[in-house]
Amino acid sequence: MGLAHFHVYTLDEFTDYLFNNIFSREITCIQNHHTWLPGYTSLTKERGELFWLESMRNTHIQERKWSDIGQNITTFKSGNIGLCRPIDIKPAGIFGANQGAICIENFGNFDQGEDVMRTAHKATIIRLNAALCKKFGLSPVKSQVVYHHWFDRNGKRFSNEKINSNKVGDEQKTCPGTDFFGGNTIIAAEQNFYPLIAADILLLNGTTSQNIQTKKVNTEILNIRSGPGTSYAVLRKISNHTEVTIYAEQNDWSKISNTSEEWVFTKLLN
Template identity: 40%
Template sequence: MNKKGISIVSLVLMMFLNISPALAANNPRNTYEVKSGDTLWKIASTYGTTATDLKLINGLQQPDLLLVGQKLRVPIMYEVVAGDTLWKLSQAFNSSVSLIKSANGLTSNVIYVGQKLKIIPTKLTMSGQFVLMTREQFRDWLFNQKITRKITFFQEHHTYSPSYKNFNGSNYFTLMNAMKDYHVNEMGWSDISQQLTTFPDGTVVLGRPFNTPPQGSFGLTNKSVTPSIEANALAIENVGNFDVGNDQMTAEQRETIITVAALFCIKFGLTPSVDSITYHHWWDMNTGERVLDNNKGHAVKTCPGTGFFGGNSTTDAKNNFYPLVRKKMQEILVTM
């Protein structure tokens, strides 16, 4: 599939994703589309759950701010048909075998045609505004979101510090809070800068709300120009020091970085290029000017790293990163 083909399919997909679903009880994807006047409490009451559970099921960073057209996962009652198994139902409805069994008081995996089951979607792990997800959970989350900003590009970063040695396999929120503390108290920003952070084990954590532009990611020290540059942008931080000779990116994080970029391109109708997927290294952090590879005499960082998918030049991105993103877009679109 060529670039034009990908763009056309992406637009068709976006039209599909914005179609109002049927009532969740009859919807094979157990989603509810927020209507005018809805509150989380009202929706929770309708589907026999709590506002707290809906927040955790849907990774709601701002539960008091529901947007018309936003899609929420909700519990449903489902009547078993021939060929169903608990595993198949768990996969179809973003749940788990153990969760379905617990919700219905089942002591075995045996189910029968005509049996009515309550199916509750899996809850995500949250700490304040931060939401921990797998790649698959993030894909589902992203396509259910109502993004009110126009997104035309996103920027790849590496954290440099914290690096791999600071990640112990479970301290996601500790590292996220440390980054937020630095961004707010040291840099003077209103919140953590990035919308998304990828970790060495392939998981992601949501940070800054997607409907709020990043802060300080372009033209780091020039506060007068960054708002206009960042208005249509998203920022991705990849935990690790990916300058040559330092952290060797894990296969899981590599797959996540590629997948996240592909998902963003599909969601926002972007074609991978220097204009849509940009590296921090291509921007002068004093002036906010995009210098690309013409950085002599400019204040630039190596970010996202001199070893990031072969390097941090535009040639490296065109040869080593964008082709992987395009391939992943095709793979994702086929499954959708």
């Protein structure tokens, strides 16, 4: 078996590749990781995306004695996606839990206080997880879209209580980061990550026209924010009776664009 020949795709090119190819391996889960090191500052003009893919492969083969680079897919802060170990070959992602898995390495250090995930990177991670779910008939649920943090060194899952307690023992990795979409617990995934994937699957399915609803602004001036909460920046304001289209909902917030992060407080609509 030859080694991976790296190819770096844009997000749209990668989804085209995924949907236009047939894979034979049975896929039952998607793993999300972060590289931790190298991180965002490691990417420079001289040492770009292809450089780091080659570098990771060398480390994985020479130091870890694996057959090839461990992950199937790498995502970058640019929003680009590197195809690594072929999809049809089992990854080396979570020791003891790689059967049926696709391993995504998100390039960066997403522990609290480290790399701040770029908007383009976020969009790519969400779309990639959504596209893989659609392609392989999976759903964004805790058994099918998983974090490395949830597994012990033998690939056995920790109890939900232990994962959600957020106390990281020596044997528990923080991967994909204590700040990955608001945290690396199951609760954080269910609150912050899965709803975004679920909404994106709807978009990919083209079922949006049936599911989408429109509402009208029911207050003098309504802030449009860059995320579902008052801590997100105000992008612009819209006036009373303006009609908006709801593409996704999260807690008390509604997403009113299908191409960018634009959120409004749901209770100010009717």
